[in-house]
Amino acid sequence: ACVLPPPFQALELVSKPKPYYEVGEEITYKCKAGYDQLLGFLTIATCEPNHTWVPISDDACIRRKCTYLGGPKNGRVEYPNSSHVWGAQVHFICSDGFYLIGKPIVHCVLKGEYPEWDGKIPQCEKILCSPPPKIKDGKYTFSDIEVFEYMEAVTYSCDKIPGGEELSLVGQSELYCAGNGVWSSSPPECKVVRCPFPEVENGKQLSGFGKKFSYKATVVFECIQGFYMNGSNTVVCSSASTWDPPLPTCLKGYPNPTEGLFDDEFAKWIIVLIVLISLVGVAIIFLWLYRYFQRRKKGKADIRAQYNTYQKRSTTPAEQR
Structure with a gap:
């Protein structure tokens, strides 16, 4: 006998299933709801003598489709x-x-x-924005426009107060229409920003000189010789009229207690070593030159002695005759 084939995702039995089937019995499948049957595929299985079913699969059915949807305008x-x-x-x-x-x-x-x-x-x-917010003691460009389109921008600036302190624009100066009724950021603020004179004891200013320091003024410091810096060497005047980060301090000595000593002693020993190497090099050169000339002098003397000996030998027989 054959047992019931495994269930399928797209197929279901037409008749009620049985616990087992005799050889030669057939079972008929149909496509489930939402599927269409394809021609050429089996939906009937027969119990074979080897107790297996003729192969069938979900390939006989395909899912039905929704209507094709196109894109919206724009x-x-x-x-x-x-x-x-x-x-x-x-x-x-x-x-x-x-x-x-x-x-x-x-x-x-x-x-x-x-x-x-x-x-x-x-x-x-279409993305549209209402006019951006107005600010106290300031204005923005294109203030006569009632409706702004996508990515259209305005630029804020502060008013000049006659005889008063200069106003600084704190925040983003340019805003643009980023979404429907949404601007890219909050509007800036016009306010007086004055940071105290940036004085660092035992230090000196490298850049950012001025008598008054307003918003975003930047100053760079360094410590005088014999002092090291504790903190950042660059500070910026913040909207709160304070330096950000706080002004550094110049402390006496070196960050590492042995650093200065090491630097001075190391430099001295380097100089001494260079002098010694130079003296030894000069001595070696003089010694080599001395030996060279000694060998050369000795070589000339040997050649002269050999020549004299040769002369004596060549003249002796003639003298005897």
């Missing part, structure tokens, strides 16, 4: 799975300068025998 549609069968989804995206009204993602779901989309195609509306 936007586009994307199919992540490159399909619109039930179980799939579509994404709607608006072009730059437009925002989405509706569901950005719609799913193809099965409702009864046939699939349907669970939402409609959204709309892409």
Whole structure:
């Protein structure tokens, strides 16, 4: 006998299943709801003498599709799975300068025998902004415009107060329409910012000189010889009229107690070593030159002696005759 074949995702039995089947018995399958049958594929299985069923598979059925959805005006549609069968989804995206009204993602779901989309195609509306906020003691450009389109920008500036302190613009000076009714950031603020004179004991200023220090003024310091810096050498005047980070201090000595001593002693020993190496080098050169000339002198003397001996030998027989 054959036992019932395993269940399928797309197929189901037409008749009620039995515990076992005799050899030669047949079972008939059909496609489940939401599937269509393909021609050429078996949906009938027979119990073979070896107690197996003629092979069948889910390939006989394919999922039904939802209607194809196009992109909205001033936007586009994307199919992540490159399909619109039930179980799939579509994404709607608006072009730059437009925002989405509706569901950005719609799913193809099965409702009864046939699939349907669970939402409609959204709309892409133009991004517009109302005028940006006004600020005290300041203004912005294009203040006569009532409606701003996407990425249109305004620039803030502070008013000049006759005979008064100079106002500093704290915050972003330029704002642009970033979304529907949404500006890129909060408006800036016009306020008097004055940081105290940046004086560091046992230190000196390298840059950022001035009599008054307003917002974002930057000063760079260094310590005089024999002192080391504790803190940052660069400070900036913040909106709170304080230096950020706080002014550094110049402490006497070196960050490492042995650093100064090491530097001085090391330099002295380096100089001594260089002098000794130079003296030894000069001595070696003189010694080499001395030996060279001694050998040369000795060589000339030997040649002269040999020559004299040769002369004596060559003249002796003639003298005897």
